[in-house]
Amino acid sequence: MGYDVLRFPEEVDEELMCVICGGVLEDPVMVAACEHCFCKKCIGFWLARQKTCPVDRGVLGDDNLKNVPRIMRNMLSRLTLTCEFKQQGCEAIIGLDALMAHQEECDFNPKKLVECEEGCGAVIPKDEIVNHSCVRELASIVKMQTAQIEQLVQNNNEYKVKIENLENDVTILKEFIRSLKRQNIPRLEIMQQCIERNEITSWAESLNFAKVSRWGGIISTPDVVLQTVIKRALIDTSCPLSIADELMENAHERRWPVGLWTLETRQIHRHRYEDYVVRRIRGKQAILIMHFENRHMGDDLITQPGIVIIFAHGIEDAD
Structure with a gap:
């Protein structure tokens, strides 16, 4: 859905507004054929009900949408508006391109993450601090870690077998490389690269x-x-x-x-x-x-x- 036009201190060009919700375009997309622009969510809801352009009623499908031109993105990014948390006390006027970053860190955002100052070190939304309990938080952490330890113990033997098999495979391949070196086989470098790629893949997938x-x-x-x-x-x-x-x-x-x-x-x-x-x-x-x-x-x-x-x-x- 688009941004409420009342949040913008200056008049906004009609070309930058969504005809579906009446707000300033948010995450806009454009119809390839007629170049009409809409908020991505708005046109998504519209197309769920009917496959036509809201402006000229031309036939329209999901695959007919594309990103808006750079010039429109630049025009939107230069707009300024009030913070979503104005009613809570924020008086900031922010550029549209920096709005999301500002609102995440806004001191008036009730969902801004803050660290508990009572000693447990938990990071929680501001509006949940009043109901936060360090004892309950730490007990939850202990419970979670205990479950993880039990799971690791349960899977330990399986992991050991997999690791041993992988180590055996690597040993065999390395021996094969040494043999190829002695025979001066031209494809040795390619084989080495394949082994390195396998090592990288196995490592990444272990995370x-x-x-x-x-x-x-x-x-x-x-x-x-x-x-x-x-x-x-x-x-x-x-x-x-x-x-x-x-x-x-x-x-x-x-x-x-x-x-x-x-x-x-x-x-x-x-x-x-x-x-x-x-x-x-x-x-x-x-x-x-x-x-x-x-x-x-x-x-x-x-x-x-x-x-x-x-x-x-x-x-x-x-x-």
């Missing part, structure tokens, strides 16, 4: 899937100290040394693909982030987006061998 609850918490320019901490965490997960340095170089926005280069481009592509296959770097507020698991994202949102993204908060293991 837990991650859940990102706050994409606005990205640290796009981590300093050397933070990068060192994350690299050590990578190595502790048995990350192949052949890619550890390259992955950490890809932890800075200057090495990210074009779709993640700037705050503006990240806002534009934010609705696509849920399509990433994401792994968590154990124990850290950081994720790993490997190229081989994300070929569906396209070259504008993924690069070789993968991307490391560090967050201030909002990362946990997926269920």
Whole structure:
């Protein structure tokens, strides 16, 4: 649904408004044939009922929609409006392109995550602090960790067998490589690359899937100290040394693909982030987006061998 026009201090051009909801376009898409623009959610609800353009009634299907032109995105990004939490006391006037980031961190946002000051260290929404209990929180953590320990013990023998089998396979392949070296077989380099790819794939798949609850918490320019901490965490997960340095170089926005280069481009592509296959770097507020698991994202949102993204908060293991 679009943004309420009353939130904008200046008059908004009609071309930037959705005829379905009457609000300023939010996450807009355009009909390829007639170039009419609508909020993505609005046109989605509309097409669920009838397959026609709301303006000219031309035949319309989901596959006839595309992204709006850059000039329209730029015009929208230059608009300013009040914060969603104005009634709670926020008096900020923010550019539309920075709205989501502001509202996530807004002090008047009842769902802003804050750390418990009573000692348990839990990070919870502000409006839940009044009902928060450190004892209950810690008891929940103990229960969860106990269950995880029991699960690990249960799977321990199975993991040992898998690891032993993998180690045997690697030993056999390495011996085969040594044999090929002695025979000077031309395809040796290709075989070595295949083994390295298998090692990388096995390592990445050993990491837990991650859940990102706050994409606005990205640290796009981590300093050397933070990068060192994350690299050590990578190595502790048995990350192949052949890619550890390259992955950490890809932890800075200057090495990210074009779709993640700037705050503006990240806002534009934010609705696509849920399509990433994401792994968590154990124990850290950081994720790993490997190229081989994300070929569906396209070259504008993924690069070789993968991307490391560090967050201030909002990362946990997926269920």
